[in-house]
Amino acid sequence: MEAIIQDLTIGFTGLTWKMIVMWLIGLTLMYLAVVKDYEPLLLMPIGFGAILANIPFSSAVGEAGPLTTLLHAGISNEMFPVLIFVAVGAMCDFTPLLKMPFMMIFGAAAQFGIFATIVIAALIGFPINEAAAIGIIGAADGPTTIYIANKFAQDLLAPLSVAAYSYMALVPIIQPPIIKLLTTKKERMIRMPYTADSGVSKKVLIAFPIFVTLAAGVIAPSSVALIGFLMFGNLLRVCSGVEKLSTAAQNELSNLVTLLLGITIGGTMAAEGFLNLKTLMIMGLGLVAFIFDTAGGVLLAKFLNLFLKEKVNPMVGAAGISAFPMSGRVIAKMALKEDKGNYLIMQAIGANVSGQIGSIIAGGVVLAVVGSMLGIR
Template sequence: MLQAFSSFLGSTGIAALINSISETISSGGNILEVIGTPLMIVIACVLLYLAIVKKFEPLLLLPIAFGVLLTNMPMFQNSGAILMHNEFFTDPAYLIDGHLDIQRIFAEGGLLDLLYLGVKLGIYPPLIFLGIGIMTDFGPLIANPKSILLGAAAQFGVFITFLGALALGAAIPAIGFGVEQAASIGIIGGADGPTAIYVTKTLAPELLPAIAIAAYSYMALIPVIQPPIMKGLTTKKERSIVMEQLRPVSKRERILFPIIVTIVVALIVPDAVALVGMLMLGNLIKESGVADRLAKTAQNGLMNVITIFLGLTVGATAKAETFLTPATLGIVALGLIAFCFSTAGGLLLGKLMCKLTHGKVNPLIGSAGVSAVPMAARVSQVVGQEENPSNFLLMHAMGPNVAGVIGSAVAAGVFLAMFAH
């Protein structure tokens, strides 16, 4: 009986933590290795606080944070309680000719290893886009096609940050930012979490937790980040401009739009079809009006299940040894730069449109070109009404906003076409 009790005590997480710390100290490890696991647990709790109390993107930040908590629980490596083995996905010793050893993952993997296959194989992000397509109204974009230019301009931050990450990697070689890592970091500027995950899982999987957490955290902070930039780059007169009401969009136009966009994107950027195609399929299901059951399933049950799986498994990749690095700090800083430049890019093109149309375009709608739907459009509405209470920019801003969803997916396709091997 005493031996059984002693065996139980030796199998606990407390024993595993003490054992890990003593081994690290005896082998001459640094202080970060000693406190890494407790620190990651604290970080997980902070993220849970932001998701639950501050409501920062709770639908994804909450499962991400809990994934971080689960994967950093102290356990012995030979314990069946290990839920996630990052080495199965990133360590060359566990790969077969550079590819996943699926048989080993099924035989030895934990629960989160199995669920993470949906991320690694590129299944979850396109399914998220399917649900987004059903919930998206492309009417404002169809009514004002010029909006797509604002969505494109708001990808400015993606490419500026890509160059910035390359420069940082060249200046500090130890940080390890090559072209693949720079492309993954740059896509944060698109303000689209699933797209950032889709690119990163292919180009730089070791950076996935940091990029995912940065992307969703900054998306939640759009109401804080954007207004100072919007007010700094526009005048009071420009912010007060009242735009004309958008024309009605016919059902035929709404049905033809997703079909035409899919064909055009497939011909120009085939690597973006997985995301854009599923986005347009979802929208076509909605606009056709002939598959209500599919629409309800995709935007509710399926979307919710995939969101849980995606967030939980992405968070589970954030182990102390891979997350607590200088690279993570660089990603956090560059992610903020990406959002700022994307907002500025849309605003500056909005100002140009304002001048070319002799004051018919309120440049504030340009800031909505980032693909955080509909949050960015709401920020344009709020800032516009602060200057002119009779100003209603929401529907005008939705045009660039949904264009930004397409733009970020196309930018992702460009990076994948250029750098995926």
């Protein structure tokens, strides 16, 4: 009888205050997702997964738990992030980018936060593998963060993912003050002509992703899984005859993998591993990465303006961060606020798409260099 009572009350006796805090964190994430509309497709499953993982003796986690099975099946082997890349590639329209190839430079500049944060994390005392995984939050790209975290710091997967997706959702709050701090009103009012008539040939739209895959693959073979699947998704979008695959990648594949990815990451948020100083430091460093990313893009644009005849609006540089398409929209909105006739949406989206490519290139470079330092291939 005593054993039965013990079994029936195990949920109460096993409950700790840390678990209750994690429930609150899970509920907060769900609130932000559902009520505030912050990355709802991801934060909602992550929040609920966190609750599932923090119920005493939860059968959802543990050796045979479905969330653990999903972790092994989809994240430990990097399958979910790679599949998300196919979906993201199918959703990305490279036309604005190819109309203004010059915008791609901002996709590189706005990755500065990754490298700066890695150095800061190392200065704080993180070993290089963890510092690299933390810095990659600055890729502003969830799948890249998860991919790198899984390679270099699997224990930090939960806080890294939560930080990445939270700050991506907070781009409209993070970027404007940094941009305003670094630019003058006159600079923010710079208009950039956009020639809508100069289209891009379909052949270019097909050849470009193939070239990018081959070039990036040869330069950094470890980036092939990242860049290759993104470009594959994009090829589905632009090639004739595979519209069904493109639609499936953009809808069914994206939705299904996002759901599984989110709840699986939530499932890794066990209180013991999550509620600690390291998580707080990761959240802080993630913010630093986004700030440096924004600054990197803006400052490069300002620097280029010293030499350019036709000036670039420095705000467009900040759109080189990969939080697509939110950052592009934020910049376009800011431009309209400064000058009601200044339409920068296409330029900002061009820079923003290039941020998607830039973040993956940066991820590939970090994979190659840190992998070589650690002897991980």
